[in-house]
Amino acid sequence: GENVEQHPSTLSVQEGDSAVIKCTYSDSASNYFPWYKQELGKRPQLIIDIRSNVGEKKDQRIAVTLNKTAKHFSLHITETQPEDSAVYFCAASPYNNAGNMLTFGGGTRLMVKP
Amino acid sequence: EAGVTQFPSHSVIEKGQTVTLRCDPISGHDNLYWYRRVMGKEIKFLLHFVKESKQDESGMPNNRFLAERTGGTYSTLKVQPAELEDSGVYFCASRKGNEKLFFGSGTQLSVL
Numbered sequence: 001g002e003n004v005e006q007h008p009s010t011l012s013v014q015e016g017d018s019a020v021i022k023c024t025y026s027d028s029a030s031n032y033f034p035w036y037k038q039e040l041g042k043r044p045q046l047i048i049d050i051r052s053n054v055g056e057k058k059d060q061r062i063a064v065t066l067n068k069t070a071k072h073f074s075l076h077i078t079e080t081q082p083e084d085s086a087v088y089f090c091a092a093s094p095y096n097n098a099g100n101m102l103t104f105g106g107g108t109r110l111m112v113k114p
Numbered sequence: 115e116a117g118v119t120q121f122p123s124h125s126v127i128e129k130g131q132t133v134t135l136r137c138d139p140i141s142g143h144d145n146l147y148w149y150r151r152v153m154g155k156e157i158k159f160l161l162h163f164v165k166e167s168k169q170d171e172s173g174m175p176n177n178r179f180l181a182e183r184t185g186g187t188y189s190t191l192k193v194q195p196a197e198l199e200d201s202g203v204y205f206c207a208s209r210k211g212n213e214k215l216f217f218g219s220g221t222q223l224s225v226l
Binding site: 001004006032034036042043044045046089091100101102103104105106107 | 117118147149154155156157158159162170172173205212214215217218219220
């Protein structure tokens with residue numbers, strides 16, 4: 001089955017700096033890679049996702065890159081703000097119409113210091 | 115649009131007792147998933163329903179866990195008897211086909 005590794009487990013940055021979270025996956029059949037943000041006491045929410053037919057996707061201050069050959073993908077947050085503080089989870093799954101289950105990484109606790 | 119709702123939000127029980135968690139998915143979502151996060155580790159898959167059928171239950175830890183989705187609407191996850199290692203946050207999530215996955219707020223289960 002799929003195995004997703006996520007690093008680092010904790011990340012502390014100064015407000016305004018960039019943050020990068022990296023994930024690797026094992027199953028070459030995986031082609032859908034979402035990122036979830038979980039604020040304290042709230043539910044995980046999808047913030048961005050990427051499919052294997054593209055190498056990069058950007059949404060304002062958030063970007064995700066994918067290297068299918070190396071089986072790794074990364075989340076980049078620029079100009080971090082205190083409200084970016086949360087736990088971030090990467091995930092991977094094969095994408096088809098069957099609603100395949102996602103395999104999650106271990107999470108990264110991001111702390112943005114004002 | 116109402117989101118995925120879970121009940122209760124917290125449950126504290128003693129070892130050996132029974133607990134039933136409930137999940138109401140978003141209306142019209144045929145896919146329903148249960149996940150668990152134990153002690154700050156990864157969100158781990160438990161099982162997947164497509165409507166009322168169990169599509170994949172490979173993540174269920176053992177036979178103390180029983181999930182149902184009668185009628186293909188809400189789902190329950192029963193733990194009987196509960197053990198200390200069952201403590202964690204149990205998430206339910208739903209999606210329509212392979213569209214965006216929506217999570218519930220989770221049930222924090224503490225087994226003492």
